[in-house]
Amino acid sequence: MRSLRRATALKALWSALTRARATSGHGLGEQLRAVPRMLRAGLTGRYPGLDRRRLAVMALAAVYVVSPVDLVPGAVFLLLGVADDALVATWLAGALLSEVDAFLDWEAARDGRTTAAHPDVVVGEVVR
Numbered sequence: 001m002r003s004l005r006r007a008t009a010l011k012a013l014w015s016a017l018t019r020a021r022a023t024s025g026h027g028l029g030e031q032l033r034a035v036p037r038m039l040r041a042g043l044t045g046r047y048p049g050l051d052r053r054r055l056a057v058m059a060l061a062a063v064y065v066v067s068p069v070d071l072v073p074g075a076v077f078l079l080l081g082v083a084d085d086a087l088v089a090t091w092l093a094g095a096l097l098s099e100v101d102a103f104l105d106w107e108a109a110r111d112g113r114t115t116a117a118h119p120d121v122v123v124g125e126v127v128r
Helices: 002-023 028-044 052-066 078-110
Strands: none
16 A cells, blocks of 8 residues: 555656756756755755745655655545545645756846746846
8 A cells, every 4th residue: 555655656756847847948967966065055044945844844745755654644535545645745845846957047137147947137236
């Protein structure tokens, strides 16, 4: 039963990843390589777009998906027991990918490059 729930959650996660890849300007490999940098910058306070509270919620969601303890028991509510893990995994993937996209854009702006998601935008400052 637990393996069915994990498989469903992983399928939902993969589906969210591939959808986000199609709409984002950044490739999936680039996003995955940026996750450790984003976490390090968020935890040290260098990246202002990611606070510790948001990181804690994402960590709790990841623990919930892999944990054998659930709020909705799969044995009692078969369909809901599978759906809750899939829902949390999908939210986690979407939240992580949106944060990584914002982080990559922030990195590009900080380094003075144009953003990959918006190649027609030139990063600069307004001088008065």
